[in-house]
Amino acid sequence: MTSLVVISAGLSQPSSTRLLADKLSSATVHQLAEVPEVTVLELRDLAQDITNNLLTGFPSGKLSAAVESVAKADAVIAVTPIFSASYSGLFKSFFDVLDPDALDGKPVLIGATGGSSRHSLALEHALRPLFSYLRAVVVPTAVYAASEDWASSGEGELSGRVQRAGGQLAALLNGSTGTTGAKDPFADVIPFADMLKAQGQ
């Protein structure tokens, strides 16, 4: 079954970031050929584990399951509040503890929330480069929701952008041919004799 992992870095409860994440998720699901398995990761619940991982170098049980679900996902929706002109520190820290190959070739839809529409380009200036670095395939439409957008209606407004972005992610998933993501480090260790030979020994 196709698996979709939805990551929300919203901090308040209820959270408009989570609300946007859910809207993006259902827009994607409705446009997919088959019903996917959807896993929602609320980073707030993992905040201490993420900090501990930064300090100890390994994920705790709960975080380990979250990290694994991202590595195994067929597609990811990642939504963050915009803090100080960029993604939140918690959002970035989560991607910092992922295996660098976890998102390799994976379709990703990015979204962000903020109090003012003036920060909408943080999606293009901060989130998109982050996911490009991680070699994800980021869909062309990134969705920003400011406070005023929640009251909007119509095709060019928030719900229209959500539908378009969800459709783009679903199109990538419908045409996808297989899994991507982190590799098993033990799968292709070079035999020692070859390591020696490669160094001219």
Add this chain to the structure above:
Amino acid sequence: MQFGIFSVGDVTPDPTTGRTPTERERIKAMVRIAQKAEEVGLDVFATGEHHNPPFVPSSPTTMLGYIAATTEKLILSTSTTLITTNDPVKIAEDYAMLQHLADGRVDLVMGRGNTGPVYPWFGQDIRQGIPLAVENYAMLHKLWREDVVDWEGKFRTPLQGFTATPRPLDGIPPFVWHGSIRSPEIAEQAAFYGDGFLHNHIFWPKEHTARMVQFYRQRFAHYGHGTAEQAIVGLGGQFFMRKNSQDAVKEFRPYFDNAPVYGHGPSLEEFSTQTPLTVGSPQQVIDRTLSFREYVGDYQRQSFLIDHAGLPLKTVLEQLDLLGEILPTLRSEFAARRAPGTPDAPTHASLLAKQQSLATVTE
């Protein structure tokens, strides 16, 4: 099975008093801890090698030579010897010298070191960490086994007709373990040579250790050194003991909370669940230690870290007394669980006996 302790050699303030030992105090404390290890019946003392503050043991063979002179049975080892940044010629000579002085009570654990800035201090580049470990060890292996060596590699000037001196005691190189937390290449290297593999074990969940050891065992068998069960495995471990487990937790918590490696992160309870750290009664330490073999198989060396995070010398010596008290139980319980045919870790004496029996067969 061998039991021992290993020291990182960190100079860390005691968080309960704020006092930082001087370098001299710390160096002398390490020596005292090693001597005490022999007194309580342990088999091995290993010192780290570091070339940056807040660590003191930059010259392991100087320290181990001194300890050798004041002990009789203790095996002197390292945790780890930097195979990447040390000149293999100097490692060959230093440890052969130590072998003679210590009557063979020497082995080494090779490690790469993970402190990037150290590499350029010794003319190397951390990006070459694995290739350096591969080439330098290949050279060291040869220097200890061939009297006259011609050598050409990528990382140092060639050798023409060179003889490392003194030659290893009785012509037997010190036994070597390779240590790595998560690089399968190093487990592969240990397996290729039929050397031992030692996993630090203490900072990460046991699944990582189990996976690395399993890989090493498979490759050890692949290279024809014996069965996977005959591979030579060592593990780290970490405990703090008091007769009453609540006293242990209460006394150790400030040291844990401020420890250089994992301090200010997970709680003592979380870290104790996630890693082999055991803070509690002697029985809890026995039970936890016995459980290690359930995921790595029967193994040859158990080495504990007991003198870090600013623990005062007096406390460390008390920990060694307690370890000495549970040692007979650990030995008998491990022996009772051990599969027949499990080899012991090679020592100079066992390698000498093997060499002599081979010589007899050849005659």
